[in-house]
Amino acid sequence: MIVIKGTVTAAVASVLALSSTMATADRGNKYEFSLQVPYLYDESIDFDGGASVKVNSDAGFGFSAGYNYSDNVNLRGSFTWNSTSYDAARVLDDGNNTVETFGGVFDSFSASLVGDYYFLEGPFTPFVSANLGWTAVDSNIAAGPPNSVCWWDPWWGYICDAYQPTYGEDSLSYGIGAGVRFDISQRHFIRAGYYERWVDVDNAIDDPAFGTLSVEFGFMY
Template sequence: MRTARLFFIALALFSLSAQAQWAGPSTQRAGKWETNFGLYLTSSESSDGLNESSVDIDSGYGFGFGVGYNFTQHLALRFDGAWSRADYDAILDTEDEGLVEINHRLSAFTGQFNGVWNILEGPFTPYLQAGIGWTFLDSNVTDGPPTTGCWWDPWWGYICSGFYSTYNETNFSYNVGAGLRYEFGRGMFVRGGWERTAIDGGSGADPEFDAFRAEIGWLF
């Protein structure tokens, strides 16, 4: 969290001092759509829940993508998605066995509708964002016996396989973020930034985590 705060403060100070130097000629992102993809890295996080339950999530990695529309040179609306995986240790309060410790790997997908303010009009600009959406968390821990399904294959005949259901949930989440963006010729751009996402767990555990994006995109 300290690193994220320092990054945000430094970015805000830099954006104020850079306006005159980097304003430059205006690019034509206003009225255009854009799409992007790239790396997505998450920080470690710990959260305590009800009845001594808790979860400790290691830093993780994955990929991010997005699509958006630029209403003006400054204002844009985007949908940003990200998939990531991370190892975790959890203590769960169960009805039959009491407190149970789990060590596994978490899969997560986050989708957010973000309002973005590009501070400068030129090809280089810091940006600020805020948005709401949802986060899907999959513990990858089975919640019961497998379900067996069978189907006919024209080459191999009948094939049967087991499918496992896992403990998972989808929760409301929201974020704030900041970053830097630079637009090249031919509609290409790169951007990188930090975002802080908070998840409404609904059970006393409301984890928050920092994430960092490094992405390449195109205007069209």
């Protein structure tokens, strides 16, 4: 085990030393855009009254757009979507505190302002980041009977449609992250990192922390 740890440490040190001798990445004063594949890890949430939810792991999608103020500092907006299954338990107010279990799929959207700091000016660099934003969750659990709405359309005439109100919540979210970035060329890059995001969920005993592994493919201009 000691030999393996020593080998990994030496390999990381060699990569960092090599990166420090490489030419600068020339990403400063450039805008960037990337497509993201965020993988959300499972998380359990305990609520007031004994209710609980286990969010299952799943992949989502997203994009980010930002500006590199220098080779070391980047500020970007990140937007991600996930549709994730969950297993939950609710406590019935029946005098016996009967626990009822159920499952479903919820949809979530997060918009965050992310600041990245790159330790090296070369094409390959580790980084740390912090984020602050907003997360919206739709439980897809009915909050009332279906409603219908009708209107006159200029192309299709008189149309009626139905929609189902559902329980949802908008919450403040914040977090930190770390990872590596590799500028493949002066215009293209790959960024991979692990991010921990806390969401201020109403009635939760503690703010749940959602871990996400994100891989991005982007370009600069």
